[in-house]
Amino acid sequence: MNFDLSEEQLLIQTTAREFAKKELAANAEALDQGKGRETFLANLSSLAELGFMGLNVDPNYGGTGAGTVAFSLAITELARACASTAVTVSVTNMVAEVIQSVASEEQKQTYLPKICGGEYPAAGxxxxxxxxxxxxxxxxxxxxxxxxxxxxxxxxxxxxxxxxxxxxxxxxxxxxxxxxxxxxxxxxxxxxxxxxxxxxxxxxxxxxxxxxxxxxxxxxxxxxxxxxxxxxRGYQVALGELAGGRIGVGSLALGIGLAAMDYAKDYAKEREQFGQPIANFQALQWMLADRYTELEAARLLIMQAAALKEAGRDFAPQASMGKLYATEAANRACYDGVQILGGHGYNREYPLERFARDVRITSIYEGTSEIQRMIISRGLLAS
The missing domain is CATH 2.40.110.10 (Butyryl-CoA Dehydrogenase, subunit A, domain 2)
Structure with a gap:
């Protein structure tokens, strides 16, 4: 089993990470305060120019054609800086994919270039x-x-x-x-x-x-x-696209959880109590170890679902597993991040309280955790 990413996947991951750090991170706090909408829309336009609005769409329709794994990698990196931008990109990609999947040739030619190229800021x-x-x-x-x-x-x-x-x-x-x-x-x-x-x-x-x-x-x-x-026959289309959307939400949650843990880890190495960095205390060390382990497991589940989808195989059960595990793990990571920062974690001066609020919805939209458990168990019992 090869876990190495292709050159194209690595390029997309790196591009997303650099853009997120340079353009998205600075505006995330403003968006949380009801500001920064013009910058937000400008960033969406830039992401379209970079090819992020049609990552799994055929280049003949203006897409990138990079596949589902690349899509997941990109959403995770964007979410580490700004969950609001990441979910907009994720849903827009989902709409583009459903059009590519079932629309007529005329419909594809009409709408996909506008979505992928940024003429439409987003799609619903x-x-x-x-x-x-x-x-x-x-x-x-x-x-x-x-x-x-x-x-x-x-x-x-x-x-x-x-x-x-x-x-x-x-x-x-x-x-x-x-x-x-x-x-x-x-x-x-x-x-x-x-x-x-x-x-x-x-x-x-x-x-x-x-x-x-x-x-x-x-x-x-x-x-x-x-x-x-x-x-x-539209209901069957919806169910199929929701399965793909769960890869996006799981990837988004993973990005938020990693951002929370990375910030908490750096804070723990600098914050001193009882004459030493709090990172020296076993309670915090184990907290970090558990959360990073869970997030890595989440990443592997999501990558499995993405790879199956990219290969044209049945991926719905794995997408539900990945979405369930990643969103629950990310919620734990964000709340433990708040705990590691103590009173600072509850303060808006630090990003952990925003991460904790941003991550909460991931275990609700695109199918709640309870719905994912129903889907998973139904498949298990039917086999």
Missing amino acids: FCLTEPGAGSDPSSMRTSAVKDGDEWVLNGSKAYITSGEYAGVFVVWAVTDKEAKRGKGISCFLVERETPGLEVGPAEEKMGQKGSATNPVYFDNCRIPASALMGELN
Whole structure:
């Protein structure tokens, strides 16, 4: 088994790390305070120019074509500096991948270059609804055929980059008589389409630079050509893309956890109590050892899932395992980081309290830890 990265993967990892340190880290605190949005958008544009908005998209459509492993490496490095930027890049890549996977050739040619090239600052994945979160099959947003158009009505909730997205992939019920999850289709809807309204950003605990908005559809008319993939087969598309998205969230959590541990480790070597650095105390040494070990295990789980996906093999169980373990391990790392800093860890003057708030959502979005355990156990019991 070869754990070495290719030259291209190493280049992408290094480029992401350097860009994150130079451009993202300085703006992360400002974003957390509700500032720095212009810099945030400028950074997204720069990341598109560097090829980070279509890492697993064919170069014929403006993507990088570097694969899922490279995508995971990039998201981890970006998240070490700014989780808000990392999640925006991750979801935009996810939207680009679903378009590449199931869209028509005309749709690919129309939208992928705009996403990958940065003409659209981001793209939106409209699946979750106020009453359909962990169970998206219970969605109520509908699409009714009217001549050569579809008419969308309903609402979506917690849509990452809602106010920045140039295009949305939207799931809606197209056959109300079908069995649950069988009559759902997906559509491509442009941001400026009449009848589509993006609501005010949610006031969140963390990742505040990433806009999370409700999206409303009120007799929103879209052309028949906006249907993406097969009619009434959209739910299967959503499930497949969520599995891929879990690699992104696991990678993001890993980056935050590593940032927290690295800061806590350096602090422990400098902070003195009882006449010596607190790094000399076994309690802290074991805390660091346990958390770094868990984060390394998380990295390997995520890399396994990414490598399987890149090879075209079934990767969903490994993606759930990686997402579950990485997000839980990263939460522990951030809270232990706060503990190592003591009172300073609770103070906004230090980044640990931001890391602790930013990491919390990773065990919730793209499928909660409880949902991941259901997916994993279902697979185990079926074998």
